Amino acid sequence: MRSHYCGQLNETLVDQTVTLCGWVHRRRDHGGVIFLDMRDRDGVAQVVVDPDTAEAFANADRARSEYVLRIQGRVRLRPEGTQNPNMPTGLIEVLAKEVEVLNTAATPPFQLDEHGKVGEEVRLKYRYIDLRRPEMxxxxxxxxxxxxxxxxxxxxxxxxxxxxxxxxxxxxxxxxxxxxxxxxxxxxxxxxxxxxxxxxxxxxxxxxxxxxxxxxxxxxxxxxxxxxxxxxxxxxxxxxxxxxxxxxxxxxxxxxxxxxxxxxxxxEFPRMAYAEAMARFGSDKPDLRIPLELTDVDDLMSQVDFKVFSGPASAEDGRVAALRVPGGAKLSRKEIDAYTKFVGIYGAKGLAWIKVNERAKGLEGLQSPIVKFMENVVEALLDRVGAEDGDIIFFGADQKRIVDEALGALRVKLGEDLGLYTCEWAPLWVVDFPMFEDDGSARMQALHHPFTAPSCDVETLKRDPVSALSRAYDMVxxxxxxxxxxxxxxxxxxxxxxxxxxxxxxxxxxxxxxxxxxxxxxxxxxxxxxxxxxxxxxxxxxxxxxxxxxIAFPKTQSAGCLMTDAPGGVSQEQLRELNIRLRQKAKVEEPQA
Structure with a gap:
């Protein structure tokens, strides 16, 4: 039905007759001349329909957004001053000889142009319309x-x-x-x-x-x-x-x-051991574009008379870590409160911080509600993290898992919010994963899957499975x-x-x-x-x-399909064929007055 896709047209086809099939992206009526922007999967081409082609003009006149058309016409250069260099087909247009309406269309639930703003739920419900958008x-x-x-x-x-x-x-x-x-x-x-x-x-x-x-x-x-x-x-x-x-x-x-x-x-793809990745970044998939790292301060915090820090610092499964953010002292209290709420998603009970306004002034140059609890270690702490004027230092103190997840996520969020990326792409390999992890259940769990080879022999594995490393590797x-x-x-x-x-x-x-x-x-x-x-x-x-x-037809975050309304019910006959009976939830009786 077609000779060319709309997006294929260019000045090399001038004076040639082409046949296009597609959708009306936009229709404009300028003083008796109708302009149709025709769209298909390859792009958009401008079509001009003059009144002297009566049947073609009548069909173009009744065409509306998303009508399906077949158009035959001659390619010509656009008149001087009307060319669009920002459009791949912007130097030419098609003078229509025939316009055939292959199908009409109801008014779409949202506009398809690049300026359209619509919620994801509507887009997923009408995914076949959403997929017509050039960016999709x-x-x-x-x-x-x-x-x-x-x-x-x-x-x-x-x-x-x-x-x-x-x-x-x-x-x-x-x-x-x-x-x-x-x-x-x-x-x-x-x-x-x-x-x-x-x-x-x-x-x-x-x-x-x-x-x-x-x-x-x-x-x-x-x-x-x-x-x-x-x-x-x-x-x-x-x-x-x-x-x-x-x-x-x-x-x-x-x-x-x-x-x-x-x-x-x-x-280059550097290699990093799992233990190092967790210690430095709180994550086994660290974003190396962000130049922020976690610093262990357990030994220092175990010396302070502040149980919020000294407790986790002395606990076997605890961790106290610091995250220095260069230039972060400019963060407002409102922003710090927002970050405190953010780490709460990962189980953190709070987010302690110190602003380094003028380090040369000692304690007077620091701004923080917790400095008074750590006067005996504050200089060593600032040296440990490499603090400079204008920095802010965030702290995590809790079970190691919570500190890793909370500060690891905070590190990523700060990198995005403050524009700290140092490069566009940062790949790496993470290696030397533990074979097993204890997730609190009765059994140990395989960190990857139970078919991963350990890096030790059978006897060593049985004797000390907790220390066993696997021969696993992740590309990040x-x-x-x-x-x-x-x-x-x-x-x-x-x-x-x-x-x-x-x-x-x-x-x-x-x-x-x-x-x-x-x-x-x-x-x-x-x-x-x-x-x-x-x-x-x-x-x-x-x-x-x-x-x-x-993904062409994805599910929502609740694993449903808004377009087909899946998952859905099935008939009793289908259930009987499968020997399945659904258990009905018991009705809760209303209390009598």
Missing amino acids: IDKLRLRSRISHSVRAFLEGQGFLDIETPVLTRATPEGARDYLVPSRTHAGSFFALPQSPQLFKQLLMVAGFDRYYQIAKCFRDEDLRADRQPEFTQIDLEASFVSEDDIMGVSEAMIRQLFREVLQVELP LNGTELGGGSIRIHDQAMQRAVLEVLGIDEQEAREKFGFLLDALQYGAPPHGGLAFGLDRLVMLMAGARTIREV
């Missing part, structure tokens, strides 16, 4: 280019694109599974995969050597700006490799991707975890030992992972891999605020 088209086009680049790179490195099952069985991966009832196996359930983890390991046992997949994954978890119940990951696995091999090919892929798509040459970019991976366990004895540490007995291990334990008996090669979050990657490269901006 650009983001999904970018996503397509990224996927293409990734596939081309990995296939060039000898990786095979292999699909793994979407209907599988529930396995512990750190989040709730989405369950699918089986009609043919009454009382049994499939689970949608949280990742293709076990299947890609089995492909290595099968000898495929190098696998990749751009895979749909599902997690029934609480959502944030960078989470969705269904998401996409770039999944890869290889045999006979070390950590350096996997990290090397992954880094090369990301470098080439940024070079091809954004024309950006990424800087600008404070966002792009991907995580590890060398996997390929030895059955080691896999049993890890499951044992996690409190998974033989019966439970057989029930959940019997197929994997069996496979490890038959010559499993050393192997490892990594999975990148494609949605997060596109979000970063597009400069978007949330991954909902780079």
Whole structure:
């Protein structure tokens, strides 16, 4: 039906006849001449309709915003003074000979031009309209280019694109599974995969050597700006490799991707141990663009007569840390109160601070409600953090986990609010993660997943699991975890030992992972891999605020779809076929007067 996309037109096509199909972006009537801005996925082109083409003019006259038209006409240069150099097609226009209305359109629920302001709920409800906006088209086009680049790179490195099952069985991966009832196996359930983890390991046992997949994954978890119940990951696995091999090919892929798509040459990828990242930045995915660091002051605060500080400083699981903000003394009390409220989100009970107005004056040059409690250590404290005139020093004092999360988040927020970024892109690898973590439950938990290889032998692991490090690695970019991976366990004895540490007995291990334990008996090669979050990657490269901006049809933060009204109810007949009966909530009787 068309010869060209609207955005393809330029001055090389002058005097040629073209056929365009698209939507009316804007209609203007100027003294009997009708101007139509025609839009499709490639851009916008101006069409001029004169009254001397009666039928075309009549159709153009009744066209309104978002009508679907087919237009045939001759390309010509715009008259002098009407050209638009800010528009790719701004030097030319199309003089219409035929205008055909392919479909009419109701008035859209919001304007599609770049000045339109509309809430996200309305945009998601009418997503098919929202996706017509050029900026949304650009983001999904970018996503397509990224996927293409990734596939081309990995296939060039000898990786095979292999699909793994979407209907599988529930396995512990750190989040709730989405369950699918089986009609043919009454009382049994499939689970949608949280990742293709076990299947890609089995492909290595099968000898495929190098696998990749751009895979749909599902997690029934609480959502944030960078989470969705269904998401996409770039999944890869290889045999006979070390950590350096996997990290090397992954880094090369990301470098080439940024070079091809954004024309950006990424800087070096430093490596940082997990313990160092937590100590310096309070996060295992630190944003290295921000030149602020946490400083431990436990030894100093244990000497003060102020239990808010001395208590955590002396506790085994406590931490007192300082965060110096150069030039931060200009912050108002109102701003400091807002930051105090912010860290409360992470469990902090407060936010102590000292403003360094004039250090040479000693205590008189400091402004703070807490200085009087630490006169004996204040000079050593200022030296420790490198305080200078005009700085503010924030303090966190609590359980280590709370201090890390609160000050780590505050560091990021200050970096954004105060414009402290020192560069555009700051990648790194975080390595040497602990094997296990204690989250307060009866069992220890795997920090990554239970198939990650430890860096010690079986006997050492069993003797001191708390101190064991894993052979895991995370790629971080600008404070966002792009991907995580590890060398996997390929030895059955080691896999049993890890499951044992996690409190998974033989019966439970057989029930959940019997197929994997069996496979490890038959010559499993050393192997490892990594999975990148494609949605997060596109979000970063597009400069978007949330991954909902780079997914065609995303869910809300409550895991619902406003457009289709999913999830929804099903009929009693469907439930009977699945042998499911819904339990009704008991009605609460109203108290009698």
